[in-house]
Amino acid sequence: MFEVAIKESFAAAHLIRNYPGDCARLHGHTWFVEVGIYGEELDDLGMLIDFSKLKQIVRSYLKKLDHQLINDLPEFREGELNPTAENLAFYLYHQINQVIKKEWPDKKIALGWVKVWESPTAWAIYRRGKNENISG
Numbered sequence: 001m002f003e004v005a006i007k008e009s010f011a012a013a014h015l016i017r018n019y020p021g022d023c024a025r026l027h028g029h030t031w032f033v034e035v036g037i038y039g040e041e042l043d044d045l046g047m048l049i050d051f052s053k054l055k056q057i058v059r060s061y062l063k064k065l066d067h068q069l070i071n072d073l074p075e076f077r078e079g080e081l082n083p084t085a086e087n088l089a090f091y092l093y094h095q096i097n098q099v100i101k102k103e104w105p106d107k108k109i110a111l112g113w114v115k116v117w118e119s120p121t122a123w124a125i126y127r128r129g130k131n132e133n134i135s136g
């Protein structure tokens, strides 16, 4: 099995609702996002997926978050997801997975995981479910 990953970043503010401490107050981060793709077969160039193509897809979603207050986005408003690193990884996983499934309907590649770094010392990851096969 091959696996490739790319890393991108964006800057955004958030506050964690109901957090028992400082993180309940508005504050900002430079978030780093890593995205991993896996598959068994390489193309004629010897690539699983072109890094540049994968970066384009990821950037198109990070653009929506860049210089935003994440809590203002519909998916992260009151009553929806609390904007933790875990929930951002979950959200980005499902957004990016839709594109991967649409653009590679032959199922040669699959999204494996999305990792979100909230600071240089803390990250959260959302991984493809153990029971999801490559065509899931």
Ligand SMILES: Nc1nc2c(c(=O)[nH]1)N=C([C@H](O)[C@H](O)COP(=O)(O)OP(=O)(O)OP(=O)(O)O)CN2
Pocket (backbone or CB within 6 Å): 016, 023, 027, 083, 084, 085, 086, 118, 119, 121, 122, 124
């Ligand atoms: N599991 C999670 N824990 C925390 C999250 C999160 O998203 N998932 N988020 C926060 C805060 O948003 C905070 O900004 C980051 O926390 P932390 O790394 O503790 O912040 P510091 O950079 O101030 O940490 P140092 O103690 O200076 O290393 C909190 N927890």
Ligand SMILES: [Zn+2]
Pocket (backbone or CB within 6 Å): 014, 023, 027, 028, 029, 118
């Ligand atoms: Zn934070």
